[in-house]
Amino acid sequence: MIIHILAGGPEKNIPSLRPYDQKDVSWVGVDHGVYRLVNQGIIPIAAFGDFDSVTKKEWEDIRGHVLEINQFKPEKDETDMELAFNWAVAQNPSTIRLFGATGGRLDHFMANVQLLLRKESLHPSLKIEIIDTNNIIHIASYGEYTVEKLNDKKFISFIPLTADVENLTLKGFKYPLTNRNIPLGSTLCISNELIQSQGTFSFTNGILMVIRSQD
Structure with missing residues (x-):
């Protein structure tokens, strides 16, 4: 199983997703990244976030297309990406790729890199990549x-x-x-x-x- 996660990083840092949208890939959206997927006709199997960065119309589009929406309060111990990442690891995939995880705020980027340093992330059977343009x-x-x-x-x-x-x-x-x-x-x-x-x-x-x- 391959899981691709799209977060809400700056659009200019996100490569074209079409080459990565293969039949053996399951997509997960994080906050505004969920809308970006839906807007491109890629329906994620799960969505995570507080969704404070989406408009009312974008939220309606998300709710109309995504079956599993995990909405959280902004005040929480984990970042939105961490919640999605934890879920992805629990699915026992062979590969996890993170998009929209660079650019913009450096604290978010460093937090995303820290996810790759977890013990479970370093398991030899799991390949994890952060990809931008x-x-x-x-x-x-x-x-x-x-x-x-x-x-x-x-x-x-x-x-x-x-x-x-x-x-x-x-x-x-x-x-x-x-x-x-x-x-x-x-x-x-x-x-x-x-x-x-x-x-x-x-x-x-x-x-x-x-x-x-x-x-």
């Missing part, structure tokens, strides 16, 4: 990974999220590494590029944020 972000715990070259997002960065990422090795990259320890706060692995159709990265301890980007 210029970036694809995912979190990797220690292990070995293969990455494919993306012509539209040629830059790839590795950002340590723990005190030490140990023995990072990059193969097939313009700037290779062999068993290098990367401390928290290092910018050593920013803006690398693949020079082959695919490459590998591996490390023996720690957590990395992996960002595929375009200018």
